[in-house]
Amino acid sequence: MSFPYDGIADYQNWSKAVTGMDSHRLDPQHGARFKISTDTKIASAGSCFARRIAKSLRGSGLNYYDAEPGPKFLNSEQRDAHGYGAYSARFGEVYTTLQLLQLLKRATGEFQPLETAWSGPNGLVDPFRPTIQPAGFSTLGELENDREHHLEAVRRMFAEADIFIFTMGLTETWCHADDGAAYPLCPGRGIGSFDSQKYRFRNLGVAENVGLLCEFVEALRELNPKTRVLLSVSPVPLAATIEDRHVLSASTYSKSVLVVAAQEARRRYENVDYFAAYEIVMGTFNTAEYFESDRRTVSQSAVEHVMRSFYEKFSDVTPRVVQGAAGDEASAALPLKPCDEDLLLMYLDRDFGKSK
């Protein structure tokens, strides 16, 4: 009887796949369950890192779906500040699988959170996308009107996308104690106000994430039977942790949960695949170079490595961006808007210990 490892491919063997390879050419992604062509409508959401992916896709010449493009008269700075063009709709960061599922359910009308508005520094904010409108909404009616349009766009996005790319970022999240509504930010510090009886902390485990992902995939399939889901995990670490752990350790835990959940969802559903973006950034021995000096922000060279693998493995077309570094130089030059989670760091910097 032959030895079972006789038949394994080179990519399964460390000494052939990794040892001695140029670390910038290491590609932990092997094969893909589906391919993207120029006709494929791509939608995406996720945590900070998803924004980098979305930006690259937009410039690649592929068919990136924007369900909520916003008024034509806005200039690029305004668009950026108002969350237009960051993702396929104006939902801001979607960090957790719980947030994602609730986004879909809110869009289909299945879930109506109890809490409809928070007070912000300049007016009302939408608790589910608190930084989407820098000046806030002046009335609840205005907010709800905008949200109605937004959710309609989200529904359209889910219903029409051929492929939905979701980059998971966090497992630690704050939820409403009564209906479980998950927020991208912990309320407080002028964006909503904290109340330990009203909000509770959750650190979603593997089982919870798998359950939520499955529920999402099935709900999405009901709405849009042809769609495929591509999961990945953001390499951007946690800004801070509520668990009494070192933030790096808590971050490693969170990412581990997400990696496991993603692989499990992939195992369960034929229309789900996993894209090894996290592995490319964290696992190719380039980490010293793949993060900026704050050790959180993923560097441009890392994003390029990630997207090179993406286009090679998941698309049939040669995207523009691969040859010429950046498809649209104007937007490439713009600094990225900070993510919602970065706000946490700003709070911590600004008034650490001042809140008593």
Added chain:
Amino acid sequence: MTKENETQLEIVSRATPIYVVGDSHCLIFRDLVFEQRGRYFVTKAKFLPALYARIFTDDESAFNAALFETLRDERLIRPDGSRAWAATHLTDSPFVDGAAGLSEQKRSAPILVFFLGGGDLFYFIKGMDAQTDFSLDAIPFDSGQFPARPISAMLDQKLVFESVGQILGPLFRGLRLLERAGFSNVYLHTIPPDTIDDREYERLSGHFAPAVLRYKSSVLFNAMLREFTRQNPRIGLIDTWDKTTVGGKRDDRFSLDGFHFNKLGARLTIEQLVRQLNGRLSVMPSPPSPDLIRVVTEASRVDESNAAPFRASAARFSDMHEMLEESLAQVHSEKERAEAELATFRRIAEERLTEIHTLTETAEQRLRLLQECHAEVQRLLAQRFP
């Protein structure tokens, strides 16, 4: 007159010295005089308290310093340069010759009996937990003779054998060195059995080890010593184990204390030695040549002049043996070459055969084609010219 008569001395004989070298087992042999049918032996104890089998020689096969000094001081070896030395009795030098003449010393190989391994045995036993065991399946040992004991660790037999081999290795290397240098009367003594009483052993040695473990280890060490002398027949073995044990345990008639022989034990040793000295020449390999037979019958004493013809014949045999081995190796290599050639020829023949097959096929095809052409021509001819 009478007073003078009282102090008058008689020279009884010149005794043959026997050097007993090694650990504390040597001590009982200090200046004992043995007599066998008018022949005298005197045992000279050379107790080297810090000498162990495991340091008998160093990694570069140099003798332990204390051992070297003893052999030198007894004029058994002569230093030659800083590290080199030679057996004194084989040395050609007017000085040595003169000294030998003055002392009426026969230029013969001195008799050396080595008591070594006892200290190493202690080191071996002490290195193990008291509840350790190992198996000895190739060597007879009846542990049923001893009280049962708890066992918590079982050492691998290969590992134990290998380790004892390593411990005794420097001794073996050194003895071979002596033998090769011309010390043809070297004897290795088995390790005597120690007390069966665990308390006494602990009191004397400061270490507790159950008798069964100690005896098992002794049996193993002695088996190694026996095996060494079996493989090196020119080094003698003095094995008194069976004579000094009853049912695998020490026979106290021969013991002085927890570890050592008394004089009765010492006598056993020298008896065995003398028996071997007497029998030694008769076991030397010798072709039945008349002049050699004469020497054997005359050889009642062991000295180098008697041994010389045997040494020469042994050397001849050794040379013949080497020659035979060489020619055997040659035959082997020729066989290999022939086999390789055969394989090559076979391969070439097979290739040829394949080639011929192909050619045959082609020819046959051509033939068929020609036949068809021929048939066609015949047919046309028949049509044209019916």
Added chain:
Amino acid sequence: MSDPGDRYVFPYANLADYQNWRKAVEPFAARQIDPQGKTRFKIDRVMPIASAGSCFARRIAQSLRNSGFNYYDAEAAPAWLSSQQRSDYNYGIWSARFGDVFTTLQLLQLLQRAIGEFEPVERFWIGRQSDEILDPFRPRIQPNGFRSIDEMEAQRAFHLQAVQRLFNDIDVFIFTMGLTETWCHLEDGAAYPVCPGRGIGTFDASKYRFRNLTVAENIEYLGRFLEIFRRFNPRARVILSVSPVPLAATFEDRHVITSTTYTKAVLRVAAEEIRRSFKNVDYFASYELVMGTLNAGEYFQPDRRHINSMALDLVMTSFYRNFSSEPETMPNIPNPSAATANLDPCDEDLLLEMIERDSER
């Protein structure tokens, strides 16, 4: 938050420095980042400490041993063994001669075998020669195997006694988890440290099966291990860690880096869940230190699988700093670079050799 007065306090207002990226990670050079945070207990030089685990565990054992801790050795070598023999026969590598314990299932079964709760149906494997008998649960414990089945089983019985003694006597057990991919016996589920075949047992698809242990399974096995362990040694504490050494090869049809990340993620999650449910368990963040401080490129040897001595120094410094009751007297981490060079390849490295051996034929 239980204090009603704190009801409206922003929860991130009172974070410790180690919970905040800006204070715990950003200001430090990579080599100065210590991702441990708090520990639940400390170890001193009196407590008997034992360890087991994957390749990386050997390094930890070596460091503890050389640092004056009471590293427990249930199967001490006879004093007269040479260092070569010690290494050939795997004395003094772990707290007992159990070989590499890569998976939580292997660990559970080790304990179960030691206390007689599990007797695997497969008694032995045959090595390269037909008279080379191997213990399937520690196939490379000594060169050329055992000479007979009886001898192997006799020695294994004593070995398992020693393991039982170990779990009885120790105060602290350190387990470094390495793998989730494993090969098991179909009938009784016995988990082996290597895939049988290539002269270390014989592969047989109708006898062995591949498993990739999930989070739930790992939690179950670790949990059962801890329950049994606690039953007869209630005072013992356990430190879990995850080995940063990647997989040598993956049997899953995906890239080996992706499989490695998955495996380590499973183990990291399992460790955290177990730490939550067992108060006598803590987690040592060695994996984070090597893989999370964004310095991984510098911490590995040229094969990119084995961590180098600098990383090991950092890991052990962190260990002593956080887990030792007297960290201030711990400045001298014995330099392991010379010693680590002599460490045998562990059983998993063997897999690469086994694959290699094939391609040469």
